Amino acid sequence: MTTLPARFTDWFAARGWTIHPHQQDMLDRADAPALLLIAPTGGGKTLAGFLPSLVELADGRHAGLHTLYISPLKALAADIRRNLGTPIGDMRLPIRVEDRTGDTSATRKKRQRADPPHILLTTPESLALLLSYEDAPRMFAGLKRVVVDEIHALAESKRGDQLMLALSRLQAIVPDMRRVGLSATVEDPAAIAGFLARHPDPCDILYADPGPDPDIAMLRTEEPPPWAGGGGKYAIPAVLEQVRRHKTALIFHNTRAQAEIFFHELWLANEDALPIGIHHGSLAREQREKVEAAMVRGDLRAIVCTGSLDLGIDWGDVDLVIQVGAPKNVKRLVQRIGRANHRYNAPSKALLVPANRFEIVECVAALEAVKARDLDGDPRGPGPRDVLCQHILIRAAAGPFDAAELYHEVKTTGAYAGLTRAAFDDCLDFVATGGYALRAYDRWQRLVERDGLWQLRDPRAAQRIRMNIGTIQDTDLLKVRMKGRGGQPLGEIEEGFAATLTRGDTFLMGGQVVRYEGLREMTVEVTRRADKAPKIATFMGTKFATSTQLSQRILRMFHQEAWPELPGHTADWLRLQRNRSKLPEAETLLVESFPHAGREHTCVYGFAGRNAMQTLGLLVTQRMERTGLHPMGFVSTDYAVLIWGLDPVTDPAPLFEPGNLREDFETWLAGNAVMKRTFKASAVIAGLIDRNTGGQRKTGRQATFSSDILYDTLLRYDPDHLMMRITREEALKGLVDFGRIEEMLARTAGRVDHVMLDRVTPLAAPLLLEAGRVPVEGAATERLLAEEAEKMLAEAGLADPDPVKPAWRVPF
Structure with a gap:
């Protein structure tokens, strides 16, 4: 057991504390190449992560950067700096701690590179930026430890992939660097450990006492x-x-x-x-x-x-x-x-x-x-290639590199461990030339190979690369300020929402009703004169879908004979559904058909999450259209999709046959706005499109216009271009969640339970009240127009006596 120095034990004692077992474990295993600590919130895991560093730095002999702390939030980095100040100040430790985020001044950032603190608190984006400079090896030469806080949050997004690629670069600079991950909520510790460690090195997992149930x-x-x-x-x-x-x-x-x-x-x-x-x-x-x-x-x-x-x-x-x-x-x-x-x-x-x-x-x-401490989470797929393309650009900004060395470096990142050399070279070629369809354009001729090393064709491009580092996607936002010189900033709203506003419209911002006065230099100006009911600003944010594990738990609840844990009104609702129709089951796809309000309705209970059910609605109505069932629209929730149209569905099974489903989906997707939106997001990350140019930020409309032109060009002339392949992959698992549709169809294995009824069912009824209805433009519209035309002509005494002859050919 590693003995805690006297000044540390005295500090603990002065506060009435004793070192927790997991904090001692972290101290004892401080030399491990990789450690993952899973400790409950409030369990002192942050101190556990920093304690080995504080002890090593206490003697004052280490010069330069010793520990790098990575946080998913700028505010969390600032909070940690405040909290570390207490033990450092109380024990008078000779340790300098600073944070470096997007809010840090340019002067301080420049000084930090020349004279780094002992402990630097930063974010994945700021670390990637630091690694893009030629002097990165000097700045990180003495680095001993990297602490990744809230690692579970980073592991779920491309920010985590970017971070792990950055750590592979750091490990190449400092081979003995140790990695520490901290988290309170990990559903698959082994997977997170594999995400954190340098592949194929092991990662030790330490568990703290989980504490009392909430x-x-x-x-x-x-x-x-x-x-x-x-x-x-x-x-x-x-x-x-x-x-x-x-x-x-x-x-x-x-x-x-x-x-x-x-x-x-x-x-x-x-x-x-x-x-x-x-x-x-x-x-x-x-x-x-x-x-x-x-x-x-x-x-x-x-x-x-x-x-x-x-x-x-x-x-x-x-x-x-x-x-x-x-x-x-x-x-x-x-x-x-x-x-x-x-x-x-x-x-x-x-x-x-x-x-x-x-x-x-x-x-x-x-x-x-x-x-039951039963956490949920989906397994991670291979590392996204748009992030890898950005990493190659960042590496090039830092100086010439050997492609083989960079490839082997990237493969030490768990998510990219299975990356083939051909796939890596595909990304390298895209970064260097823009790919086959774009290599004739100078703006995408970025890298050149000289004497076996790849480097920037124009060294001045390094600044442009640094301005566009990051994987967080903007949502085309406009600043909102109070009207007048030096007006108070209130926040941001989406550009698309701002386009719907006219002078005098009101909306909510920061909990207050504000009145739109106009757009001035890409800033929305408002006043507090609220004289009518507010519109609601459409903040994109994240619209969460119910997880697979939670959906399965709900389906298991439906199997119960009774529901004593539910309020009486909800239990009665489920009993009524069971009596009038059926309750959904995990292994069978329940489909209900019933008439309502003069239309034929079909409700499909897939429990695949909101995005997947929305996509299922698009695919099923597309198939219904092809088979002459005249769908008119649909609405979806996390658990079901409700479709209405002119004709009843008497045999739903063919609508859910998996054969050609992916082909149908990709055909629909190719010309859809979802595909263009996904292309834009990946193109920005991969460096095909700049989000920042020469100190001026593009508006959302400018970036969309540029990406739309590129997408249409590649779709027509080079549909197998790397960016098009990346876009298809990202669309399948992102906005439309196609993987969960495939999981649903595999789970039900063609077993469709079709119930035909004479009226709406209890479980389907709430869907009739849902917002977000999606109309289906197709043969149903033409048929309704034709029927209305027939009625109008009949009322006028002009009905065509020949039913074969089209109504519009009535002689006058």
């Missing part, structure tokens, strides 16, 4: 949830009562728009004038920092928020978390629950507020999963 329940309300919708407005009186009973409550929502609506309604109902705030990613930085500072001081009783407060920041005295809307993902719910009672061995307290009747079932399933 105190978590559904919020009881006098009024039952509505049948459809996602705002949770019905629960506001009960939520306010909980806020009164607690010191500080975090009220989480799944989308920014829902958070804005709920905050506005909460404020209107807040007759006691309790101090409440709102926090999400579309608010101005100044607005967010103001709320964060008030939280730290304990000035706020409640904060309505989104994923911007998900991760391990220790904000004030939070003693209650309220999740409005079904959590969709158990792992995310556990992460959010951990924001309350952020102390070791103190149970977190949380309440779930289902936004509609079906979400009651989902919330109960999520509660059971949390109690």
Whole structure:
């Protein structure tokens, strides 16, 4: 066992603490090439990650950068810097700690490269930028340890792939560098360990005592949830009562728009004038920092928020978390629950507020999963090639490189361990020349091979590469400010939403109603003169889909004979469904057909998540159109898609045959806006399109225009271009979630349970109230127009006596 130095044991004793077992374990295993620590929120995992570094640096003999800390959030890096200041200051350790994010001044960034601190706290994007400079080997020469905090959050996105490629570069510079991962919510520790470690090196996994189970329940309300919708407005009186009973409550929502609506309604109902705030990613930085500072001081009783407060920041005295809307993902719910009672061995307290009747079932399933410590998550696929293309550009910006050496370096990253040399060379050729269809254009002639080394054709291109580093996708946002010189910044709204506004329109921003006055130099100017009901700003954010594991748990609930864990009204609803039709099952695809409001309806219960069910609706209506069933539209939720049209579906099985399904999908996708949107996102990451040019940021419309032209060109002249292949891969697993449709069809294996009824069923009824209906333009429209024309002509005495002759050929 490694003995803790006297000044450290004295510091622990002075605070009435003793070192936790997992903190001692981290100290004992400090020389391991890779360590993953899984510890509960409030369990001291951050100190455990830094303790070996603090001990090694305590003697003052290490010069330069010793430990690099990577955080998914800028705010978390700043929070860690504040927290590290306490032990360092109390023990008077000769350690300099600094953070480096997008908010850091250019002067400080330049100084950090010349004279780096002992501990540098940063983000994946800032690390990639540091590695793009020629002096990176000098800056990182003394690096001993990299600590990746909240590693589970990074592992789920391209930011994690970018980070691990950056670590492969660091490992090449400093072969003895050790890697440490920290997380409280890991559903597959072995997979995260493989993600963290240098392939094929092992990664040791350490577990802390998980502590007591959280105190978590559904919020009881006098009024039952509505049948459809996602705002949770019905629960506001009960939520306010909980806020009164607690010191500080975090009220989480799944989308920014829902958070804005709920905050506005909460404020209107807040007759006691309790101090409440709102926090999400579309608010101005100044607005967010103001709320964060008030939280730290304990000035706020409640904060309505989104994923911007998900991760391990220790904000004030939070003693209650309220999740409005079904959590969709158990792992995310556990992460959010951990924001309350952020102390070791103190149970977190949380309440779930289902936004509609079906979400009651989902919330109960999520509660059971949390109690069973059954986290969810989908396995990661191979590393995305658009991120690899960006990494090659970053490597080129830092100086000449050997392709074979870079290839072997990349393969030490777990996600790219299976990368073939041919696939790597494909990416290298694209980065160097733009690929076959684009190699004639000078702007994409970026690399050249000289004396066996690849390098930038024009060294000045390095600055352009640095300006475009990153995998986070913008959503074509415009700044919002109060009108007038030096107007207060409020945040951002989508360009598409701004285009719908006319002078005098009002919308919600930061919980307040503002009035649109005009667009000035790409900034939306507003005033507080709100004189009519507000529109809701369409913040893209993330629209979560219910996870596969949570969906399976819901389907298992349907197998129960009774549901004592559900409120009486919800249990009665499910019993009525079972009596009138059937409840969905995991191994069989339930399809209901019934007439309603003069149209034939078909409801498909796939439980594949919102994106997949939306895609299924598009594919099934396309097949219905081909077979003459005249679909007119559909609406989808996480669990079902409801289709309406002119003709009844009497045999649904052919509509779900897997044969040619992928071909049908790709045919539809090729000319769809989803494909162009996916192409734009990947093209920006891969470096085909610049998001920043010469200090000026492109507007969303400019970037879309450029990407649309490129997409149409490649589709016509080079459909097998690397970017087109990447786009197809990304579209299949991203916006449309095609993999979950294939999983659903494999799970049901052609078993379709078709129930024909004379009226709408209890489980299908809420879908009739859902927003987001998608019309189907096709033969149904033509048939309805023809029928209307026949009626009109008949009323005028001009009906065609020959039924074979088209109605429009009536002689006058």
